[in-house]
Amino acid sequence: MNRTENSPLARKLAAFVALSPDEFAALKQLHQRRRTFVAGRDMVHQGQSDQAAYILESGWVCSYKIMSDGARQIVDFQIPGDFLGLRSVLLQTSDHSIEPITDIQAVEVLVDDLLGAFAQTPRLAAAILWAASRDEAMVVEHLVGVGRRDANARMAHFLLELGARLALVGMGGKEGYACPLTQYHLADALGLSAVHVNRVLRQLREDGLVTFRDGQVTIHDYDRLVTLAEFDPAYLDQTGPILK
């Protein structure tokens, strides 16, 4: 397999569609412009026009919105294989900011690249629409979490979702995963204060469910954590390709 076939995005799309050699070639065409971005410096600003989308190859990123009072709502985190700003490349201005949490490598994708790939293979278009649908399903879960889950269930759901996403691209499993997020990231994603995040994590640890410490999430009791979170991973749609 060449590098593209082994890329995190190819691994992820394989959960939806068994890509043919032609479709891999179209996907490879999207991987022309590799770029590096450093941690902590916005790649895209809320309100920016004419921005590109990116396919994240390595590292972690967060997408967020800032309110006029300075409050931040993190919409989601992106891991390898995820699109950055796919939503925004089709909208005329970006509705959110994108900031690398670690140094990252990403491939730049322009609207014309996407149209070109869609023209070559409609199944790749469907696969990218699938990936966008999956991203939206995650935002929906975050809305449900902030709107309707208590803090412990919200945190448990979040950590399980991240684990399932990382597992799909070979970066984690039911035992846990490496995770560069700080308690401030968790707070801004989950709508909690950093102090509250600290308390919730201590509670989950003392209950023997999960420990998040020193950049490592260690899951002690996967089944009980799933029960607490009422985590049903169906929305992540990782059980195998629909399109053969």
Place this chain on the structure above:
Amino acid sequence: MNRTENSPLARKLAAFVALSPDEFAALKQLHQRRRTFVAGRDMVHQGQSDQAAYILESGWVCSYKIMSDGARQIVDFQIPGDFLGLRSVLLQTSDHSIEPITDIQAVEVLVDDLLGAFAQTPRLAAAILWAASRDEAMVVEHLVGVGRRDANARMAHFLLELGARLALVGMGGKEGYACPLTQYHLADALGLSAVHVNRVLRQLREDGLVTFRDGQVTIHDYDRLVTLAEFDPAYLDQTGPILK
């Protein structure tokens, strides 16, 4: 113009792409199976497999999730021109339920119909990905609202967003619009109690901003309402086609 060119979906997609006659023909191909659904009976259940997507032609719909304790989070409302369950048709099971709020007319769309349309015209694929991106941007705004806006700003933002969406398909303007939603719908969408919704609406009315009464939203002072909500409609991307 034939019926398809004049359909709410065609009007909406025109904000993104100037569709050619061939692209209208492909869009028309999607409009084969018109169906009617009655108010109050779920069209799609959370967890259901093999469901179709629909293009809403007339009436109002809500998409929601039910928690195990019975609490409901409404993710979004759909109006004419919107897809219903587009996300779910690509995922193997639906992550949410879909319920008509009024009697509706909708066109059924299967995955194969979508792939067929994408094969005929990649620009239509891009337009549908645009519509999905716009839907996601709305869910992001709802997440930000529930996470970071106070109740008055949240309600004001919600009513302005609905107005802008309805204006795009010719069903409203800056003066207001007809709206069949109840205070229970607003409560479940905004993460408020029905009593709180009532109080917020009274406050907005007494402040001379907006009145929602007897199925009609009347906007008294659009500019002050925008200021209160910090409403920036850029994420709705309605200013004209990107693709000529």
